[in-house]
Amino acid sequence: MDRLARRYSWKTRLLGFGLERGMRLLARTLDFQVAHYDRTTDPALPGYVGPCVYAFWHEYLFFPTITWGHCDVTALASRHRDAAVVSCASELLGFGIVRGSTARGGATALRKLARSGVVLSVAMASDGPRGPRRKMAPGAIFLASQLRSPVIPVGFGYERPWRVSSWDRFALPRPGSRVRGIMGPRIEVPPELSRAQLDFYCQRVNNIINLLTSEAESWAASRTRRPGQVRFPRQRQPHSSRHSGDDHCGTRQAGTLRAA
Numbered sequence: 001m002d003r004l005a006r007r008y009s010w011k012t013r014l015l016g017f018g019l020e021r022g023m024r025l026l027a028r029t030l031d032f033q034v035a036h037y038d039r040t041t042d043p044a045l046p047g048y049v050g051p052c053v054y055a056f057w058h059e060y061l062f063f064p065t066i067t068w069g070h071c072d073v074t075a076l077a078s079r080h081r082d083a084a085v086v087s088c089a090s091e092l093l094g095f096g097i098v099r100g101s102t103a104r105g106g107a108t109a110l111r112k113l114a115r116s117g118v119v120l121s122v123a124m125a126s127d128g129p130r131g132p133r134r135k136m137a138p139g140a141i142f143l144a145s146q147l148r149s150p151v152i153p154v155g156f157g158y159e160r161p162w163r164v165s166s167w168d169r170f171a172l173p174r175p176g177s178r179v180r181g182i183m184g185p186r187i188e189v190p191p192e193l194s195r196a197q198l199d200f201y202c203q204r205v206n207n208i209i210n211l212l213t214s215e216a217e218s219w220a221a222s223r224t225r226r227p228g229q230v231r232f233p234r235q236r237q238p239h240s241s242r243h244s245g246d247d248h249c250g251t252r253q254a255g256t257l258r259a260a
Helices: 002-007 010-027 062-067 083-092 106-115 139-147 195-221
Strands: 031-036 053-056 073-077 096-099 121-125 151-158 178-183
Touching (some): 002 083, 010 062, 031 062, 053 139, 053 195, 062 151, 073 083, 083 096, 139 195, 151 195
Parallel strands (some): 031 178, 053 151
């Protein structure tokens, strides 16, 4: 808490604490299920192999924020004043936070963390913080190239969510509803990308996130099961306190994604 006091005002800490408590209470009512193209990409499972850069849409920010805490994941958060409350709540939920966009200091801070020897994965809402909706900005691809880490496209979906009248139509799951996530394959990104390569990988990952999001939304709307799906526990444990024998998931038998 002393660390938060140095980073945030008392008002931001109070609002952040309230948001964190509210998210935890809502999460306790939800049915979380996740399917994987490669279970080693999931930072919340014992078989995780990282670091990775996770790319998903801003409207589904609730899901990774509540499930990837205490999993050695750092979130790249906007420097915008309104984002401070969400950043504070994310830290309380177990995330590392780097404030800044790739154009305003975020990438430099992340490279310093990588050079320090810390095992670092990065979560990015890849069409945020201002959109356009479901249009990937180059930040995740740029960071993956700089950090020599693969990009993991992720799609989320909720059962009949409430939607906010915002640029991203932010989705909030209804209490007691189904929430679903599908984690895609590793996308290796070359170092020192040219502009043409950056555009190519942005479009490729954009297409895959859209496919996974559509699939997750259809899954959440149905009562179907998927081979190897994982039900997430309501109380997560940091990596350091989990044991390799606690693996409770299977591998999803996934088809080949056809998104160029």
